[in-house]
Amino acid sequence: MKFFLECDKAVHVCDKSQYNEASFFEKLMLKLHILMCKFCRGHAKRNSKLTKTIKSANIKTLRPEEKQQLKTKLRQEIDNGPQS
Amino acid sequence: MELLNPDQWVDKYSDYLYNYTIVRVNDHIVAQDLISETFLAGLRSKKNFKGEATERTWLISILKRKIIDHYRKINSKKGKAEVHITYRDDDAEGDWLEENAADPFDKNAEDRMENKELGLAILECLDKLSEKQATIFKKKTIEDFDTEALCKEYNITPSNLWVIIHRARKSMVDCLEKNWFN
Numbered sequence: 001m002k003f004f005l006e007c008d009k010a011v012h013v014c015d016k017s018q019y020n021e022a023s024f025f026e027k028l029m030l031k032l033h034i035l036m037c038k039f040c041r042g043h044a045k046r047n048s049k050l051t052k053t054i055k056s057a058n059i060k061t062l063r064p065e066e067k068q069q070l071k072t073k074l075r076q077e078i079d080n081g082p083q084s
Numbered sequence: 085m086e087l088l089n090p091d092q093w094v095d096k097y098s099d100y101l102y103n104y105t106i107v108r109v110n111d112h113i114v115a116q117d118l119i120s121e122t123f124l125a126g127l128r129s130k131k132n133f134k135g136e137a138t139e140r141t142w143l144i145s146i147l148k149r150k151i152i153d154h155y156r157k158i159n160s161k162k163g164k165a166e167v168h169i170t171y172r173d174d175d176a177e178g179d180w181l182e183e184n185a186a187d188p189f190d191k192n193a194e195d196r197m198e199n200k201e202l203g204l205a206i207l208e209c210l211d212k213l214s215e216k217q218a219t220i221f222k223k224k225t226i227e228d229f230d231t232e233a234l235c236k237e238y239n240i241t242p243s244n245l246w247v248i249i250h251r252a253r254k255s256m257v258d259c260l261e262k263n264w265f266n
Contacts, residue, residue: 011250012246012250015246015249015250015253016246018253019224019225019231021231046257046261047253047257049257050253050256050257050260051225053202053206053260053264054206054225054226056202057202057203057206058203059099059103059203059206059207059226060099060102060103060106060203061099061102061222061226061227062098062099062102062116066116067094067095067098069120070094070098070119070120070123071091071094073120073123073124074090074091074093074094074123074124074127075091077124077127077128078090078127
């Protein structure tokens with residue numbers, strides 16, 4: 001009977017579900033495990049809180065091309081600039 | 085003695101500087117220009133960097149001055165600041181102040197500012213991870229890369245990836261609990 005998850009498996013499913021990559025069945029097993037396991041319950045709570053927090057921060061990143069442009073500019077400055 | 089590594093600056097700090105800037109100038113192009121000016125100014129004055137502050141703090145101090153200069157410039161173009169209060173119609177005399185107050189259900193500037201500071205706190209915590217962990221975590225969590233693409237890019241197996249992600253998430257939770265949640 002492989003109905004009950006071990007803790008390390010539960011933690012892995014919990015990580016995957018933060019990225020919507022856990023299957024329905026996996027999530028169900030996780031829920032069952034969490035009902036019984038205090039440790040994983042705490043972990044799952046903090047893990048989801050991290051996901052929510054990062055989403056709500058709405059962090060913007062520069063596109064790779066834009067970073068590349070910045071690098072090129074800097075490199076030019078280093079090459080041409082007065083050596084001091 | 086070489087204290088600074090300009091080549092790594094962009095990878096390490098541009099997202100942080102960008103998030104700091106965008107909430108203050110609210111224009112993508114302007115923000116990018118200010119960041120590039122900041123890096124260049126940093127490069128020119130790197131002999132003044134004593135290594136007492138972290139590089140990031142030092143770059144932010146340059147960036148702050150650039151942002152202030154930016155507002156000085158656009159303000160001097162405008163001539164002077166003017167404040168207009170318009171009555172929406174003539175009969176609405178009396179309660180204009182209340183009527184013109186911002187909609188409380190609108191997300192206000194302070195909320196937005198708070199959110200941006202949260203963004204910076206998250207990026208600061210990211211700094212504490214190893215470089216590989218930080219990049220992979222950022223790509224997966226903030227830039228929404230999918231697992232397969234990341235595994236290919238870094239030539240790792242999915243289970244390697246999940247181990248990295250798991251460790252990164254653990255440190256991030258610890259760090260944010262210390263620096264943000266209380």
